[in-house]
Amino acid sequence: MNAFEVNFDGIVGPTHNYSGLSYGNIASQSSQYAPSNPRLAALQGLKKMKFLSDLGIKQAVLPPHERPHIPTLRKLGFYGSDAEVLSSAFQEIPEVLFAASSASAMWTANAATVCPSADSLDSRAHFTPANLSSKFHRSIESEITSKVLKAIFNDSTHFVHHDPLPLNAIFSDEGAANHSRFCRNYGETGIQLFVFGRYGLKAPKHHPSIYPARQTQEASAAIARLHQIPRERMVFAQQHPEAIDNGVFHNDVIAVANANLFLFHEQAFLNQSQVLEEIAKRVDENCKAEMMFLQISKEEIPLKVAVDTYLFNSQIVNLAKGGMALIAPSECHENESVKACLEKILNSSKNPIQEIHYIDLKQSMLNGGGPACLRLRVVLNSRELAAMSPYVLLDESLYDKLVAWVKKHYRDRLHPRDLVDPKLLDEARSALDDLTTLLHLGNIYDFQSPSF
Numbered sequence: 001m002n003a004f005e006v007n008f009d010g011i012v013g014p015t016h017n018y019s020g021l022s023y024g025n026i027a028s029q030s031s032q033y034a035p036s037n038p039r040l041a042a043l044q045g046l047k048k049m050k051f052l053s054d055l056g057i058k059q060a061v062l063p064p065h066e067r068p069h070i071p072t073l074r075k076l077g078f079y080g081s082d083a084e085v086l087s088s089a090f091q092e093i094p095e096v097l098f099a100a101s102s103a104s105a106m107w108t109a110n111a112a113t114v115c116p117s118a119d120s121l122d123s124r125a126h127f128t129p130a131n132l133s134s135k136f137h138r139s140i141e142s143e144i145t146s147k148v149l150k151a152i153f154n155d156s157t158h159f160v161h162h163d164p165l166p167l168n169a170i171f172s173d174e175g176a177a178n179h180s181r182f183c184r185n186y187g188e189t190g191i192q193l194f195v196f197g198r199y200g201l202k203a204p205k206h207h208p209s210i211y212p213a214r215q216t217q218e219a220s221a222a223i224a225r226l227h228q229i230p231r232e233r234m235v236f237a238q239q240h241p242e243a244i245d246n247g248v249f250h251n252d253v254i255a256v257a258n259a260n261l262f263l264f265h266e267q268a269f270l271n272q273s274q275v276l277e278e279i280a281k282r283v284d285e286n287c288k289a290e291m292m293f294l295q296i297s298k299e300e301i302p303l304k305v306a307v308d309t310y311l312f313n314s315q316i317v318n319l320a321k322g323g324m325a326l327i328a329p330s331e332c333h334e335n336e337s338v339k340a341c342l343e344k345i346l347n348s349s350k351n352p353i354q355e356i357h358y359i360d361l362k363q364s365m366l367n368g369g370g371p372a373c374l375r376l377r378v379v380l381n382s383r384e385l386a387a388m389s390p391y392v393l394l395d396e397s398l399y400d401k402l403v404a405w406v407k408k409h410y411r412d413r414l415h416p417r418d419l420v421d422p423k424l425l426d427e428a429r430s431a432l433d434d435l436t437t438l439l440h441l442g443n444i445y446d447f448q449s450p451s452f
Contacts, residue, residue, distance in 0.1 A: 001187055001381045001382055001383070002187065002381065002382050003116070003118070003185070003186040003187025003188075003379055003380065003381045003382070004058045004186060004379070004380055004381075004385060005057075005058070005186050005317070005318070005377050005378070005379050006058040006059070006060055006377070006378045006379075006380055006385070006393075007049075007052060007057060007058070007059050007060065007315070007317075007375045007376075007377060008060045008061070008062050008108055008111075008375060008376040008377075008378055008392075009045060009048070009049045009059065009060070009061055009062065009108060009374050009375045009376075010045070010061075010062045010064070010105055010106040010107060010108035010111070010374055010375075010376075011042060011045060011046070011061055011062065011063055011064050011106065011402070011435075012038065012041040012042040012044075012045045012064065012103060012106045012363070012364070013038070013042075013064030013065065013067055013103035013105065013106060013428070014038055014064065014067075014103075014409060014410050014411070014424070014427060014428040014431050015038065015067040015068065015101045015102070015103050015414070015419060015424065015428060016036050016037075016038040016041045016042070016103040016106070016363065016367075016414065017036045017038075017098075017101065017102075017103070017414050017415070017416050017418075017419065018031040018032055018033060018034045018035075018036050018366060018367060018416065019032065019033070019095075019098035019099075019101075019102065019416045020032025020033065021095075021098060021099060021102055021104075021135065021137045022104075022135060022137075022249070022367075022368060023211065023212070024211035024212055024214075024244070024247065024249040025247065025249050025367075025368035026247035026307060026308075026368070027247075027365060027366060027367065027368035028367050028368040030366075031366040031367060033415070033416055034366070035413055035414065035415045036363065036366075036367075036413075036414050036415075037363060037412050037413060037414070038103070038410045038411055038412070038414050039406060039407065039410035039411060039412045040363055040412065041106075041363030041364060042406040042410055043403065043406055043407075044360060044361050044362070044363055044364065045106065045361070045364065045374060046399060046402055046403060046406065047359075047360075048327075048359045048361060048371065048374070049061065049394050049399070050394065050399050051327075051357070051359065052315075052317065052327065053394050053395070053399070055317065055319065055320075055325060056319065056320035056321075057317050057318075058385075058393070059393070059394040060152075060392045060393050060394060061392050061394060061398075061402070061439070062105075062108050062111065062148060062376070062392070063148060063432065063435050063436065063439060063441065063444075064103060064105060064106065064432065064435075065103075065105040065141060065144045065145075065445075066144070066428070066429070066432060066445040066446060066447060067100070067101045067102065067103060067428060068086060068097065068100050068101040068419060068424075068425055068428075069100045069101075069140060069446075070082050070085055070086075070100075070425070070446075070447075071446050072100045072140050073085050073086075073089050073096070073097070073100050076089075076096060078092075082422060082425060083422035083425075086419070086420050086421075086422060086425065087420060089420075090417075090419070090420040094416075097419055097420065098137070098416055098419065099136050099137035099140075100137070100140070101419040102137040102138075104137060104138050104141070105141050105144070105145070106364070106369070106374060107177075107364075107369045107373040107374060108374065108375060108376040109175060109176050109177040109250070109252055109372055109373050109374070109375060109376060110130050110132060110138065110174055110175040110176070110177050110250070110373075111129065111130065111141070111145050111149075111175055111176070111376050112127050112128055112129045112130055112145060112149060112175050112176065112376060113127075113128050113130065113173070113175055113176050113179050113223050113227070114126070114127055114176065114376065114377070114378050114379075115192065115227035115228075115229060116181070116186070116187075116190065116378075116379035116380075117158070117381065117384065118183075118186075118187055118188055118189055118190060118379070118381075119181075119189060119190050119192060119227075119229055119233055120160075120227055120228045120229060121228040121229075121230065122160070122228055124157075124158055124159060124160050125153070125158060125159050125160070125378070125379075125380065125384060126159075126160045126162065126226065126227040126228070127149050127153065127159065127160070127161050127162065128162040128163075128164065128165070128173075128223055128226055128227070129141075129142040129145040129146045129149065129162075129163075129164045129175075130142065130145075130164065130173045130174055130175030130176075131164040131165050131166070131167050131171065131172070131173050131219075132173070132174060132175070133167045133168060133169065133171070133172045133173070134169075134172050134174070134212065134214040135214075139167060142164040144444060144445070146161065146163070146164070147444045148441065148444060149161060151389065151441050151442060151444060152388055152389045152392055152441075153387075153388050153389075154389070155387040155388075157387070158383065158384045158387045159384070159387070159388075162226045162227075165219055165222055165223070169200060169216075170200030170201060170216060170218055170219075171200065171216060171218055171219045171222060172200065172214055172215060172216045172219055173215065173216075173219040173220075173222075173223065174214050174215045174250055175376075176252075176376055176377065177250035177251065177252045177372075177373065178194065178195040178196065178197075178215045178220070178250055178251045178252070179192065179193065179194055179195070179220075179223075179251075180192070180193040180195075180251075180255070180256075180257040180262075181193070181257070181377075181379070182257060182259070182260055182262065182279065182283050182287070182289075182291065183259055183260065183283075183287055183289070184259065184260060184287045184288060184289035185259070186259070186318075186379045187379070187381050188287065189233065189286050189287055190233070190286075190287065190379075191233055191234065191235060191279065191282045191283050191286055191287060192224070192229055192233060192234045192235070193234075193235050193236075193237060193257070193279065194220035194221075194223070194224060194234060194235070194236050194237070195215065195220070195236075195237050195238070195239055195251035195255075195269070196213075196215045196216055196217040196219070196220050196236065196237075196238055196239065197212075197213025197214055197215050197216075197238070197239045197244055198213035198215075198216055198217070198238075199216060199217050199218070200216035200217070200218040200219070201218060206238065206241050206270055207241055208241040208242075208244040208245045209241070209245060210244075210245040211244050211245055211247070211249065212244075213239065213241075213244055214249060214250070215239075215250075215251075217236065217238070220236060221236070232282065232285070232286060233282070233286055235275065235278050235279050235282060237269045237270070237275040238269060238270040238271075239251060239254075239268070239269065239270070240267045240268060240269055240270055240272075241270075242267055242303070243265070243267050243268060243303060246303040246304055246307055247303075247304075247307040248268075248303070248306075248307060249368075250373075251268070252312070252313055252372045252373065253306075253307060253310065253312060253313055254267070254268045254303075254306065254312050255268045255312055256312050256313070256314055256315070256316055256372060257316070258315075258316035258317065258318065258324060259318065259324075260283060260287070260289045260290065260291050260292055261292045261294070261316060261324065261351060261352060261353075262279070262291060262292070262293050262294065263294040263296070263312065263314075263316065263326075263345075264293075264294070264295060264296070264312065265295070265296050265298070265301065265303065265306055265312060266295050266296065266297050266298055267298055267303055276291075276293060279291060280293075292350070292351055292352070294345060294351055296311075296341060300337070300341055301337060301338060301341055305335065305337060305338060308331070308335070309329065309331045309332045309334075309335045309338045310328075310329050310331060310332070310365065310370035310371075311328065311332050311338050311341070311342075313329065313369075313370035313371060313372045313373060314326050314327055314328040314329070314332070314370070314371055314372060315327040315371045315372050315375065316353070319354065319355070322354075323352050323353070323354035323355075324352045324353050324354065324355075325353070325354065325355040325356070325357060326342070326345075326346075326353050326355070326356045326357070327357050327359055327371050328342065328356060328357070328358050328359070328371065329358070329359060329360075329361055329365055329370045329371060330358045330359060330360045330361070330362070331362075331365060332358060333358040342356050343356075359371055361374070389440065389441075391438075391439050391440040391441075392439055401438060402438075405431070405434060405435060405438065408431075409427060409428075409430065409431035409434070410431070411424070411427070429445075429447050432445055432447075433445075433447075433448065436448070
């Protein structure tokens with residue numbers, strides 16, 4: 001049966017701003033309190049989606065979350081009208097208002113971990129929303145993420161939805177940003193790579209000294225159990241502490257995979273040679289395929305340059321005509337050493353990358369998210385694709401409608417202090433109300449509930 005990798009990109013939300021909430025994400029911290037352009041950010045994201053769709057890639061969209069999230073602020077003791085809640089939160093703890101207003105759900109690589117039916121013992125696709133417990137502003141995302149995924153994949157014959165893992169430090173789960181899959185063809189058996197930064201229960205032997213490690217081994221193991229993945233089809237690897245201390249807060253900042261191709265930095269993992277040996281062995285035994293490893297040395301691209309340009313946060317996709325394309329942020333083209341590295345890869349006959357395309361995502365990049373951060377990969381066979389909601393699949397008509405929707409509802413300038421404006425809350429709610437109708441998602445947001 002034919003199978004496809006569908007890219008689900010998050011639409012940038014109306015409150016896209018630079019509050020610098022993500023400690024360990026160097027770009028996020030560096031842009032703190034700079035003005036943002038939500039309209040341009042959303043249009044850049046949509047343009048990237050359209051480009052991939054035009055390449056023949058199956059592309060879908062995920063909606064922004066409701067922000068500012070008044071229910072979260074009320075849980076923290078702020079009361080009165082919505083305007084009064086915003087005002088009192090801003091006056092007392094502005095960082096909490098910034099957290100409740102973050103548009104971070106746009107980075108759907110953190111939305112969930114997905115296991116294709118070809119890999120699970122029950123032959124169904126499994127979804128587990130990430131609890132994102134390491135960051136307060138992201139930990140409030142899982143409830144809406146669950147609702148959205150259940151609305152899109154609502155056939156229990158084909159899809160299994162799990163609750164997020166318990167919200168605590170031991171089971172800190174950051175989603176697919178720390179998860180990769182290797183295979184010969186998408187619809188065939190694959191090997192899943194789970195990457196973690198620390199152990200939740202064991203005393204660490206190797207740990208970063210500057211920035212925190214987010215994903216735990218215990219969370220990754222729990223996801224693997226929930227998704228019914230046989231032990232011989234999984235590999236666990238620990239992030240290199242030095243990489244984390246250089247701003248590699250997720251594995252997708254230092255490694256990217258597609259099918260049996262793996263592009264990564266030489267300082268991506270602890271005991272890297274052993275990790276690669278295990279991946280190659282399991283892919284050979286289970287997938288009857290030979291891995292292609294593209295390792296970039298620290299001499300060629302230092303960790304700092306890799307993080308500054310988000311080279312490894314590129315996407316690698318299969319082209320309809322055969323071969324693969326690499327979708328990189330425009331910052332890679334602007335850096336001479338990274339550009340030369342990519343041209344060397346392109347000109348080599350030892351890998352299937354035939355095209356490299358540079359995409360302008362500067363609004364997202366300033367907040368620490370590149371092309372791969374913006375997408376959640378979901379492998380679906382023909383029956384599963386037919387069973388999911390068709391209304392979120394991007395085509396020319398939906399793209400035009402979404403562009404018009406953004407231009408109607410989004411501001412072209414936003415400073416974090418503007419988040420206290422009750423008019424912004426009304427604008428965001430109006431936008432999301434229209435979007436749920438456009439995408440046929442039903443009433444998924446708190447403000448749409450009769451009891452709100």
